[in-house]
Amino acid sequence: MGRSVKKRRVSRREVVLRRLESLGRRFCKQIEKGVFPWIEMKSRSTDNIFYSPELRQYVLGDRVVRRSSRIVRHLRPFTQMVWTAYFVKELIRQRKTSTLRDVYYSAQAYDIFFKDQVESDNIITDLETVMGFPREDFNVFPEERSAVFGDLTIEYTVPGYEGRRLNLTSHPDGLMIGPALTNSRIIRTGADKVIVIEKGAMFTRFIEERVYEKFNAILIYTAGQAPRSTRYFIRRLNQEVGLPVYIFTDADPWGMHIAMVIISGSANAAHLRDLTTPDAKWAGVWASDINSYKLPSEGLSDIDIKRLHELSRDPRYKGEPWQREIKTFMKIKKKCELEAFSRYGLTHIVDKYLPERLKELET
């Protein structure tokens, strides 16, 4: 048994390559005409970020900004962007990958200087905005920490590994969600759901307790706020393979928001699509669970409460269970961590909480 997955569109890489090349030709043509090269892109300033209820994520408004090499203060970022475009084009062409930090250092070899990584990260975000593709499509990845484990067979596309297949149960620590995995083709899976966990300890416990077998699930560990490649991978499992996604985080505003970013994305990524999984569900730990499961808890701090107020006004938190849980948090003024279940024994969470919650959400 298991479901086969249809071939992923290979053209995406080609599209990105072609778009990058035409950008370069555009600048050359401008220079030949005696015009200082310029480019327009959507403004990413906060007053141009709007929530789209249809897309269930943040999007950029219509305001555009013009980057022109004629303006002295644009010259440096403009040059950096042209170089970055050239650099990632070479990455894609040679099927190599790089990290944000690596891009920052590589620049120096070309006599291009970024004063710090923040500057180079910003330029990459500019390029994302201009191109409409996330940096992962430019083969630029952040430093990875998150991992995946479960019955999922993938086929590598990276040089040297082309065609090689791997089942993600083969490594008991889970497999790092890095560039190679992100770019791989999904071949088949025996799982029927995805369980996303914020904490490493719980991820390990779930593997040890054979949750992937008991619940027929692919387990994903986000290591706090999920990196974009992980969010993108979760989306593929949901959209390409059709698996429902359940997210478990700490019961506090920050954990709640980790789930939300996987579901509806962040304002920082408003210029990008395909990073959200709108159908994913926040499965817990809810505020209401603290009382109903008699979990050991701590009081909410002032910062926690301030954050709750912010979230209650956030358009992404409009529906349920969000508003209900925010109210409960405010009422009980308590929070707890995923590990709190260990109070009732190491397997309590797997034996009791998990089945009850999944049953509740599936119906």
Add this chain to the structure above:
Amino acid sequence: MAQTFQEISPADFFYRNREIVGFTNPTRAIFSAIRELVENSLDAAEAIQVPPDIYIRLSQDEESKGSRTYTLRVEDNGSGIPSQQVPLSFGQFLVSSKYKLKQARGTFGLGGTMAILYGQITTNKPVCITSSTGGSRIFKYVLMIDIEKNRPVILDRKVLKNRWKWHGTIVEFHLEGDYSKAMPRILDYLKLTAIVNPYADITFVDPKGRLYRFERKSEEVPPPPVETLPHPHGVDVETLQRIIRSTECTNMLSFMKEHFHRVGEQTARQFLKSAGIDERMNPKSLRPDEIVDLVRAMKNFKDFLPPDASCLSPIGEELMRTGILKELEPRFTAVSQRKPSAYSGHPFIVEVAIAYGGKVPSRNDITLYRFANKIPLMYDESGDVSWKILRSINWRRYGVSPGMPVAVLVHICSTKIPYKTVGKEIIADIPEISREILNGIREVARRLRRYLMRRRHVEQQRRRLSIFSRYLPKIAEFSARLGGLEEMPDINRLYKRQVIFRDYKTGNSYVEGEVFNAEGYKTILVIAKNKHESNSVNLRVLGLTGSRWRVLIPEVTLEAGAEFYEMLTKRARLVKVQVKSAVRNKPGTVNVFIDGLSE
């Protein structure tokens, strides 16, 4: 030259009150002594229209019991003093050739004598004066002052042959002082004196043997001030009584015409009529109360012509500029001579200058240099009217911010400088004068603002172009590589830098470098540097508009090591730069570039 001398009051008074003339302490005394003698020398040379040559030597005597004494020697090439008047003019107080209504550096005739007196009371040594008016003999006197009797005591007198027709005066005497403390003030004083007297050559050898030379930069000595009659607005009862006592006029009409400045027949008639005085009345018959009434009537009568400034000797814009350029070497200077004006019957002229950069010190506040009748005022700056005015101006409006090297120079010349104190260091706040100072400062400040704005603009353009030159080639390179194109686009269409001269040794006449094709460039920046260690070069820029070459940037001199940026926005099809040595056979080494920017 005929000079009249008058005795007024004894030396004793000044012996007891020496602080009022600036001999308070050893530091101040040594400064005042030099200053008084230098000023006498300048006046003496100007009196005969000779560019002053002044040599000052201060040497330390052998140390004795902790007190430091010095020998001060001041030599000049001035008029000299007639033999028989030497003892009186240096050995007696309040004897002066300057008790006249005209502009002069000193007035009371006690500065020089005070210095000598101070020397005598601190060292008990005589003064030696050598002088000649250019005749066949030179007289050499050794004297001391009898303080109680206010009389010179001649200890020795020698007559020398004047083979070279030398004229001038040499004063040498001993005094106690503290040079190390007085030094900065003395050097400042000499520098400022050199600014307002650029036609003077001043040499100073200090006790350590260091030579300070303030070279003459102009041969032109301003015309000496002319003596003048008192203006009716400036007359007081005492003055009027003296005039009446000495007059030969027998009626009031001719009395008014004869003895007062700018009073003619018509004005005299009108005035006497309005004052209710009979034209035929004998002035000697005026009663004391009538004299008081007459003074009041003179003060109140509005139709006297304002005093004529011909009795004044301002420095002049040209000379002042020369002096400033010579001593401060500023990057920019503006000078403004205000129109003559008068307060209470005393004519005055205010001259204001501003200097920026060069040797002008960068302080939190603007540096103020004050002058009155060509004397630098060195003490008690904060009490002065100019200081108050300088503070009242909002300098940000003129683009001047704290820490910028800006100096303001204010010179007031008048037959009567309204000093606040006897020390003659601070000028009082007279509305007529402060108005002229304020307007003068505003005018030169406006010119500085224009200069600074232009500098800033050019500097911005220069920085802008240097940024373009750094980034545009990279944009072109990576765009081409990004687009997979073989050839880089030609960035010269946007920005171009052309070398006009590289390490070029200049010749004696103008030579032009490669012509820059300026078509298609909106902004053109000429960048030049003279890399030579000591030689200056001249540079000018020409542009072809239509079929004529026109001068776009007139000749500028680039000193050794100087850089030059200038922006051109006037459209010219071709631009060329010409360079030559500033001094014959002294070649400079220049680098010149032209940058063009298309938008």
